[in-house]
Amino acid sequence: MININLIDKIYKEDRRSIARAISIVESNNSLTSEYLKEIYKKVGNAYRIGITGPPGSGKSTITNQLTKYFRKQNKKVGIIAVDPTSPFTGGALLGDRVRMTDIGMDSGVFIRSMATRGSLGGLSKKAIDAADVLDAAGFDLIIFETVGVGQSELDIAQAADTTIVVLVPESGDSVQAMKAGLMEIADFFVLNKSDRPGSQQAYTALQTILMIKDHDEDSWLPNIIKGVASENKGIDEIADEIDRHKKFMKDKELFNSKRGKQAKIRIKEIVEHKLKDELWSETSENSLNLSLQKVILGNLSPYHIAEEIIEEFKNRI
């Protein structure tokens, strides 16, 4: 059963209750959907920003600076940070440490780092579910910060109203970003560390790639903002560009259709998760275990066994 008291406390912005609710929705059990259905009437007011890019491009720094900027406007900011490469690059670990001393003690900021190991997929589902909790708790802005490698990270970045791709002026970075699928999801770019040599060439290269894309006068054209986030340069411009994109989306009535597309992706993921849970009942697991010997001995292929299990499932439900 869901705990109505907990939900009341979320609405009252009780930090401990928010953290607890996020843990519940992350655990992805039968309660997850009950809680998310209950709070949904309070969801939808937060503006969601995705910040993505390659490791080391300075996403955490930009997130931190933007958060401080929004805090000066008295807006409450929730941050959901996901970085599967962090064990090796050390990026998120360092970023988290800076973050905690910088903005972590501010009661108008809520930060959640998400573990990605062993999550067996469903990472974007969890991140978006957690955002709903923060949204219901009255946060004005929610920032998804994810590294731009891997499909689930791209999925999270795309679950935002405005998606920002952060690049650094390194040789060919813009071409690589295009290959990595970052060009299609960017509402605008931040060329960070633009005090480095080669910055102007990188800017021109990125501009060239953007011009190749089809567009007409009714469509949004992604801009490129130059910045040096570590020196707080370009942060005002980034905030302004977010506003300009938001206004464009509302004026052209694109805002709801974008949210509709996101809802569609999300619903599909929820359906698939729920069906998977029903599928792997004890019966299915047992019949699978019994068949394994035949597969190892080469008598039946995994595809044969899979078909048998599907038939069984269809008869069961």
Add this chain to the structure above:
Amino acid sequence: MININLIDKIYKEDRRSIARAISIVESNNSLTSEYLKEIYKKVGNAYRIGITGPPGSGKSTITNQLTKYFRKQNKKVGIIAVDPTSPFTGGALLGDRVRMTDIGMDSGVFIRSMATRGSLGGLSKKAIDAADVLDAAGFDLIIFETVGVGQSELDIAQAADTTIVVLVPESGDSVQAMKAGLMEIADFFVLNKSDRPGSQQAYTALQTILMIKDHDEDSWLPNIIKGVASENKGIDEIADEIDRHKKFMKDKELFNSKRGKQAKIRIKEIVEHKLKDELWSETSENSLNLSLQKVILGNLSPYHIAEEIIEEFKNRI
């Protein structure tokens, strides 16, 4: 319908037919399972090796050197290389170029690089399906080379009979590898670039971590092999350790149970893929599209709509 002529040509090791068959199984349509069921009787003889580790640890170099080693023994080698970080690190691109001049022209070697962008999951399924094609075509060894970030890359590395984790002597790399889940999947470690400063400390740190793990005299203890793959140092030792692990698995009758566990994971993935295809029929898509407006207006949560779609699906099948 499947093309029996194509299958015959696979068995005759016709390279163009092998490449074509892999493309068919990668495309993941209704033919995929038909082909894989048909060739399964010839599958199971290849020994499968997983090579994984952080970006820049030298996985490609080790794969290339090992391949040359096996070729001297007249064994045929298939390589399936997967690296989602490659657009940024440049790793796989460079590795591929070296590889092509090094071993790419050898008719006893077949190399397949797998794109990971936009694959919408199912990457490990595709890699394992492709390995079945190479197995049926008579390759003696199949090497899965994947970067050790992200769940699907770990899944691929674990689909091998022997899994090798490559690390370099960098401060705290072994601790990070443990956090990343690489410790649990390693049958042994290669400490590559071990001519670098700090190599002995890294070796000791790794050894310490390995000793923490529970083990008894019947269980396999992962070794650490030092190497400098770029100078071909340690390659013989790696090949010997693969043999030693293989012999241990067979002697202790662990070989088939490991393959059984892998088959189980694989069958589950196939079942889930097939059900997903049936789920998103035109009917489901339409009813989903009709519901989106209610979600955007906040009248119904995505979880409500998901439950409706599941009910509909159950009634349909």
